[in-house]
Amino acid sequence: MRQATMVQPGRIQFRDDIEVPAPGDDEILLRVSHIGVCGSDIHVNHGKHPFTSYPVIQGHEFSAEIVAVGAKVDAEKFPIGTFATALPQVFCGECDPCRRGDFNICDALKVRGFQVPGVAQDYVTFPQDMVIPLPQTMSAEIGALIEPLAVAVHSVSRAGPLSGKNVLVTGAGTIGNLIAQVAQARGGNVLISDVSDYRLEKVRECGIAKVVNPKTSDIADVVEQVFGPSRFDVAFEVAGVESALDTTVQLVAKGGTIVAVAVYGDRPKIDMAVLGDREIVLKGTLMYKHEDYLGAIELIRQEKVRLSPLVSVRFPFDDYMQAYEYIDQNPDKTMKAMIVL
Ligand SMILES: [Zn+2]
Ligand SMILES: [Zn+2]
Incomplete structure (x- = not known):
């Protein structure tokens, strides 16, 4: 062979x-x-x-x-x-x-x-x-x-129930795209950001309507336009850059959750004073388990992801x-x- x-x-x-x-x-x-x-x-x-x-x-x-x-x-x-x-x-x-x-x-x-x-x-x-x-x-x-979709299913499960919640996804590569789709399938109201218009176009093709390119728009303004003054409850940071992580810390609602999905090459600095003051929860996520593969297959079977x-x-x-x-x-x-x- x-x-x-x-x-x-x-x-x-x-x-x-x-x-x-x-x-x-x-x-x-x-x-x-x-x-x-x-x-x-x-x-x-x-x-x-x-x-x-x-x-x-x-x-x-x-x-x-x-x-x-x-x-x-x-x-x-x-x-x-x-x-x-x-x-x-x-x-x-x-x-x-x-x-x-x-x-x-x-x-x-x-x-x-x-x-x-x-x-x-x-x-x-x-x-x-x-x-x-x-x-x-x-x-x-x-x-x-199914493997990358299982990564998304596991990441989304780390945030707890998303039904009715506002969700920001930073980064629209394959994993960010899939996280946005899974979060939407789980009832989240999703906005996704990326510096590439090509990747944002792919996200739209996959059924995510709200996108923002931080190169051409102020992300804080767009977040308020889309979600209102309470902004978002959950963020998935998939870009792997300090500025994106910092944006999620600065803008997430009080008591909100940030799931750090990306693999960071450098050690990003975040504003721990804000994190403490607003009781923000910062969580990690790694790969997946069997239930995430089964969840991925179920989402495909129900045609809830593209x-x-x-x-x-x-x-x-x-x-x-x-x-x-x-x-x-x-x-x-x-x-x-x-x-x-
Ligand atoms: Zn892989
Ligand atoms: Zn072991």
Whole structure:
């Protein structure tokens, strides 16, 4: 089978003489179909991912066909020939977070495609506990978008119920876009900001009507126009820049919640006096759990989210590297690049 290994930043080595792995008793053998390329993968390609060393087999958001199951796998739940995706985390099961069910923040967390081999190969095995069957009606391409949608579902769950609440999302890349869609599906009144008109246009295509570009409008003014003087109850900070985080702290309503979704390269300064004085709640979020994958599938099934506008470009597996080159050359018109096996 084929396998793509990033041997150093910006260099992928292909092999086609790798043996297809055999599933263990508790494992499922998957034939990989689609792999999404995300921001973290791009950081690895640039040598800027702090927790990844080389060589590494990338790929963590994907869809695949079930081709074989181990002796102890529930064959009714995972019929051969149907499609599935899987959670990419590898966790210890014994630390405090794992024992209370929060394996997404396991003390020894490893993620496929970063610290352990990912799915950039024709076949891959996963423990059955991590495999999520896809509805028969779902396309393989949409199946590969469940992972980023699960990130959004988990982030939104961190904020508590959103029904009837005013919500600001700062940053309209793939994750910000999906958070806005999930927040709206959960009953939130959503405004989203981004400095790119292209990304704001994509958000509109996905059904979010209220957008603001802080380059051309004063965001504080727009927030008051849209939400009134009480502004917003919840903010999702997805831009990963100090000014966006500071905006959410300055403008969120008293007692409001800010979920910090972005990965910050630098340590942003925020006004802790304002945070204390207004009893603002600042929360983190990391990846997802099973319930978030199931929530993502349910949102797709109910047609409460639109995912197709997010796929900007597709490349065959053998052109994996060209996908990265395209992303680098077209940062302002690429949302999600998809690798098709
Ligand atoms: Zn990702
Ligand atoms: Zn653990």
